[in-house]
Amino acid sequence: GIQVEQSPPDLILQEGANxxxxxxxxxxxxxxxxxxxxxxxQLINLFYIPxxxxxxxxxxxxxxxxxxxxxxxxxxxxxxxxxxxxxxVYPFGNEKLTFGTGTRLTIIP
Amino acid sequence: DTAxxxxxxxxxxxxxxxxxxxxxxxxxxxxxxWYKQDSKKxxxxxxxxxxxxxxxxxxxxxxxxxxxxxxxxxxxxxNSLELGDSAVYFCASxxxxxxxxxxxFGPGTRLTVL
Numbered sequence: 001g002i003q004v005e006q007s008p009p010d011l012i013l014q015e016g017a018n019x020x021x022x023x024x025x026x027x028x029x030x031x032x033x034x035x036x037x038x039x040x041x042q043l044i045n046l047f048y049i050p051x052x053x054x055x056x057x058x059x060x061x062x063x064x065x066x067x068x069x070x071x072x073x074x075x076x077x078x079x080x081x082x083x084x085x086x087x088x089v090y091p092f093g094n095e096k097l098t099f100g101t102g103t104r105l106t107i108i109p
Numbered sequence: 110d111t112a113x114x115x116x117x118x119x120x121x122x123x124x125x126x127x128x129x130x131x132x133x134x135x136x137x138x139x140x141x142x143w144y145k146q147d148s149k150k151x152x153x154x155x156x157x158x159x160x161x162x163x164x165x166x167x168x169x170x171x172x173x174x175x176x177x178x179x180x181x182x183x184x185x186x187x188n189s190l191e192l193g194d195s196a197v198y199f200c201a202s203x204x205x206x207x208x209x210x211x212x213x214f215g216p217g218t219r220l221t222v223l
Contacts, residue, residue, distance in 0.1 A: 031210060037150075041197060043214040084150055090210065096165060097142075097212055099152040 002027045002091040004100035012106045021072040023087035030090040037084040113215035121221045132200030140205035141183035146197040
């Protein structure tokens, strides 16, 4: 099956810093989503981005499907950005949303 | 509020018991899912129902039985609970047949088997 790897696995930053999280996938995909799992365990939708670039406030995401990766940018980090960030993909011809390994982000005041 | 809701939020039970988790969505979606998140935070799909029809059934023990009374509800019944069933279970929904298949997740149910 498809492999979805995220990097880095852990990231610790000072408040105000910028960060880039990466998601690599081993096969072609139909769609891709980014989620934030906050410290209370809730999975929050960030982006639905099969290709191209989208922006939402301090967050933006870019997916280059032909090269099998997606990037999530967080600018001017806040402590509320802490948590685990997951990317998840729909492989071509497969209805199962497959999650990546996650990046745990910790923002220090 | 429009959302995916689950009950209960926490479930603590003894090994060997039978328990159910309920899920409801009021987003008008046609497809609902159950996922399991293990202690290492890895999320994996278990089941998916589209308009009350089972479309995904992963290699899950048959002690787990999903039931969809209508397309807004998907419940998960677990028989003979084992220690290894302890995890967080998430329900999700999407509008699969539209082709825009963004999934939205419920708050999760933390199951602890003692």
